[in-house]
Amino acid sequence: xxxxTLITLLFLGAYAHGxxxxxxxxxxSQKAYVEQVIGLTTLSVDYSSxxxxxxxxxxxxxxxxxxxxxxxxxxxxxxxxxxxQVEGKLLPAGKYGLxxxxxxxxxxxxxxxxxxxxxxxxxxxxxNDEIRVSVTPQVSEHREWLSYDFKKRESDGCQLVLHxxxxxxxxxxxxxxxxxxxxxxxDELTGINRFGWAAxxxxxxxxxxxxxxxxxxxxxxxxxxxxxxxxxxxxTKALILKKMGKDSEADKxxxxxxxxxxxNELNNLGYTLMNLGYLDHALEVFEENAKKHPQxxxxxxxxxxxxxxxxxxxxxxxxxxxxxxxxxxxxxPRLKNILKGL
Numbered sequence: 001x002x003x004x005t006l007i008t009l010l011f012l013g014a015y016a017h018g019x020x021x022x023x024x025x026x027x028x029s030q031k032a033y034v035e036q037v038i039g040l041t042t043l044s045v046d047y048s049s050x051x052x053x054x055x056x057x058x059x060x061x062x063x064x065x066x067x068x069x070x071x072x073x074x075x076x077x078x079x080x081x082x083x084x085q086v087e088g089k090l091l092p093a094g095k096y097g098l099x100x101x102x103x104x105x106x107x108x109x110x111x112x113x114x115x116x117x118x119x120x121x122x123x124x125x126x127x128n129d130e131i132r133v134s135v136t137p138q139v140s141e142h143r144e145w146l147s148y149d150f151k152k153r154e155s156d157g158c159q160l161v162l163h164x165x166x167x168x169x170x171x172x173x174x175x176x177x178x179x180x181x182x183x184x185x186x187d188e189l190t191g192i193n194r195f196g197w198a199a200x201x202x203x204x205x206x207x208x209x210x211x212x213x214x215x216x217x218x219x220x221x222x223x224x225x226x227x228x229x230x231x232x233x234x235x236t237k238a239l240i241l242k243k244m245g246k247d248s249e250a251d252k253x254x255x256x257x258x259x260x261x262x263x264n265e266l267n268n269l270g271y272t273l274m275n276l277g278y279l280d281h282a283l284e285v286f287e288e289n290a291k292k293h294p295q296x297x298x299x300x301x302x303x304x305x306x307x308x309x310x311x312x313x314x315x316x317x318x319x320x321x322x323x324x325x326x327x328x329x330x331x332x333p334r335l336k337n338i339l340k341g342l
Contacts, residue, residue, distance in 0.1 A: 029072035029146075036150035038158055039177030040184055042081040045098070045148040045160065047071035052144050057165040064104045067111075069120040070162060071098075071146060077116045078160075085174040086112065087133035099124060100162075100169070107134040110171055133171070140168040178210040189220075200224035201233040204240065209275065214244050231257055231265050239276060258285070263293045267302055274306060282306050290319075297326035301335070308342075317342045 029050040075097040097113040146164035157174040185203040193199040201224040207217035238253035266289040273282035286303040304319035
């Protein structure tokens with residue numbers, strides 16, 4: 001009986017030990033994830049984060065001159081929703097295994113591999129490389145746990161930064177935001193947004209303002225005009241024609257629009273012309289608005305702003321002063337500050 005009991009206990013202990021290998025326990029290198037949206041593009045890094053633990057990291061735990069998984073455990077996975085530029089090289093949309101080759105001196109090599117499902121870098125083969133780029137590591141404050149951050153964010157780019165121990169590795173990323181937004185707009189125009197003039201005009205104006213395909217912009221605004229011809233989309237068409245160098249066609253549209261335009265329409269037209277770099281034409285529109293609506297403080301404010309941009313400070317001061325004398329109390333502090341600067 002005792003012998004049976006002992007054998008049974010030994011068997012159960014061995015069985016339990018084997019079964020425990022599949023139970024979940026905390027990882028030594030914690031699972032981590034970071035995400036950033038630039039424009040309409042989602043960027044992310046999925047990785048495991050080891051700790052320093054008083055170990056020699058660079059040249060020790062992470063050897064120089066050898067492929068490193070840029071994290072721990074499985075592949076570090078970088079994802080981009082759209083095509084981007086990494087250190088000036090095209091990286092198509094998709095998921096990539098992120099690897100690095102550290103160097104004791106000088107630049108490191110960063111590798112984006114099409115094989116993102118491997119364990120670490122052990123199965124890495126260069127034939128799967130999508131791109132390789134060179135980056136320069138920087139000395140930084142100590143960070144115990146390896147981490148990735150999106151830093152130096154701009155409207156069309158950022159840096160992906162690996163930070164561990166007393167080193168950080170920045171990787172520059174640029175996103176063709178305007179092209180992506182424009183393509184997305186055209187996709188959206190295949191849905192419910194196609195039934196009306198405003199969305200077509202918005203897409204055309206976006207292309208104009210961001211130096212995209214003007215032929216496409218013209219086709220889009222013509223579609224807007226088919227739904228409903230109005231001051232806004234006729235103005236957009238005139239501006240596109242002007243940008244294409246077709247000044248006579250643009251001027252014909254302006255000549256029919258401006259005489260019947262109200263104060264807000266003229267004001268918006270003036271600012272649109274300013275933003276597109278047509279300052280002289282914008283001045284003409286603001287001057288016309290002031291003649292047509294002499295009782296409005298806002299027309300003098302806008303006219304003065306255009307004059308100031310043109311370098312006509314004396315004329316700008318005169319019109320800002322006139323705007324101040326007519327403006328509501330909420331606007332007077334701003335106008336006073338401008339005049340003080342003049």
